[in-house]
Amino acid sequence: MVDKEQKQQIIEQFRINEKDTGSVEVQIALLTARINHLTEHLKMHPKDFHSRRGLMKMVGRRRKMLRYLKRVNPESYRNLIEKLSLRK
DSSP states (O other), rough: OOOHHHHHHHHHHHHHTTTTTTSSHHHHHHHHHHHHHHHHHHHHHHTTTTHHHHHHHHHHHOOOOOOHHHOOOOHHHHHHHHTOOOOO
16 A cells, blocks of 8 residues: 555645645556555465455546546646556
8 A cells, every 4th residue: 555655755746736636647646556556466466356356446447537637638648647657
């Protein structure tokens, strides 16, 4: 799980303005951190199907948010994809 310090660092890195904690960019970055953590967990515990289901739900939620961001603000979408290195 992402601890408070890591979460705060992610929010500071991806926020749009000083008071921003819940913009789409921040939400996608936080989800990506959780997805990466859970992926590492599943490499060690391949039969943990409950966590795998949670991972799939998170990936779907991130995909929907990315689709929304691409539609609303394509420039921000491209920057976020590059920062998080999601696409190859």
